[in-house]
Amino acid sequence: MSMHDSAIMLRRNFKHTIRNPISVFNAILFPVILMLMFVYVLGDAFSVGEHYVDYATPGMILLAVCYGLSATATAANSDMTKGIINRFKVMDVSRGAVLTGQVIASMVNNVIAVAAIIGTAFALGFRPSAGLVDWLGVAGLVLLLAFAIGWFTVALGLFAKSPETAGLGIVPLIMLPFFSSAIVPADKMGPGVRQFAEYQPFTPIIETFRGLLAGTPHTGDMIAALAWCAGIAIVGYLWGTATFTKRA
Numbered sequence: 001m002s003m004h005d006s007a008i009m010l011r012r013n014f015k016h017t018i019r020n021p022i023s024v025f026n027a028i029l030f031p032v033i034l035m036l037m038f039v040y041v042l043g044d045a046f047s048v049g050e051h052y053v054d055y056a057t058p059g060m061i062l063l064a065v066c067y068g069l070s071a072t073a074t075a076a077n078s079d080m081t082k083g084i085i086n087r088f089k090v091m092d093v094s095r096g097a098v099l100t101g102q103v104i105a106s107m108v109n110n111v112i113a114v115a116a117i118i119g120t121a122f123a124l125g126f127r128p129s130a131g132l133v134d135w136l137g138v139a140g141l142v143l144l145l146a147f148a149i150g151w152f153t154v155a156l157g158l159f160a161k162s163p164e165t166a167g168l169g170i171v172p173l174i175m176l177p178f179f180s181s182a183i184v185p186a187d188k189m190g191p192g193v194r195q196f197a198e199y200q201p202f203t204p205i206i207e208t209f210r211g212l213l214a215g216t217p218h219t220g221d222m223i224a225a226l227a228w229c230a231g232i233a234i235v236g237y238l239w240g241t242a243t244f245t246k247r248a
Contacts (some may be wrong), residue, residue: 027068028113032120035060038183039124047063054128057121058209059182061138062202063148064113066174069153070167072106074155077166099154106150107143114142123135129215137212141225145205148229149173151236160242177202181210201228 039053039061079098118126130138153170160166179197180186186197197203204224211217 016055024233026071026115027109028064031060031064031067032114032116035117035120035124036064051125053121053124053126054214055210056120056183057126057128058206058213059177059180060117060121061114061209062145062164062206063177063181064117065110065142065149067175067213068106068109068113069149069170069173072102072109072153073157073160073166074104076154077160077163080125080158080244081162091240098160099244102154102157103147103150106153107146110146110150111142126212130213131215134212134215134217137217138209141205141208141212141229144226144229144233148233148236151240152232153236154242155236155240158240176200177206181206201232 015025035056038056076099079102112152128134130131153173156169157166160169179193180202182199186194186203188194189197204221205228207221208217208225
């Protein structure tokens with residue numbers, strides 16, 4: 001029953017997404033526009049020791065995951081604050097399915113956005129050295145990151161007092177990649193910012209993507225990336241389910 005309910009919730013949430021062109025723009029087209037801007041407009045200004053599109057693609061993958069989050073947070077909050085959750089309770093819909101449907105819908109959007117980014121990167125001259133195992137590692141990390149961030153975003157959306165607050169609350173998470181190694185290497189940043197970039201959660205995730213796509217993954221970055229993803233997922237799940245139980 002729970003799996004059936006989750007499938008229904010997924011279909012419902014995905015239909016809501018594609019009917020909202022702004023959400024589609026933020027989740028898929030805007031990361032592509034950012035990539036074109038950084039590669040064509042700003043790329044020559046950065047000295048990264050390789051073609052800038054090769055350097056930037058891993059960071060753009062993470063940005064693609066982050067840029068659709070405001071719609072997920074807003075949707076989760078709208079369901080809670082507009083009484084839709086109470087309707088589901090009357091219909092005897094599994095509580096877990098409501099949250100799982102939001103998370104999986106967010107993951108589907110993220111996978112589509114990442115595919116668009118990678119396709120754009122190849123069109124711009126991206127030529128990775130990754131083998132089959134490396135590409136499987138990239139795909140697995142994308143799914144794990146999308147799962148972790150999805151739960152955290154849904155939890156934040158449920159916690160917020162209004163859809164507007166939920167949308168604004170996700171902005172720091174969207175901005176965090178810009179203070180990582182996504183755009184330029186952390187060692188080229190100024191004091192303070194450099195240390196923050198080196199130790200924040202997104203940098204090891206980006207460096208793991210970068211290593212996998214180059215065919216030379218670094219074990220330390222990979223362990224840190226997996227640990228951060230697991231930690232974010234656990235916090236998001238516990239926070240989300242607790243908030244849902246309290247407010248539903």
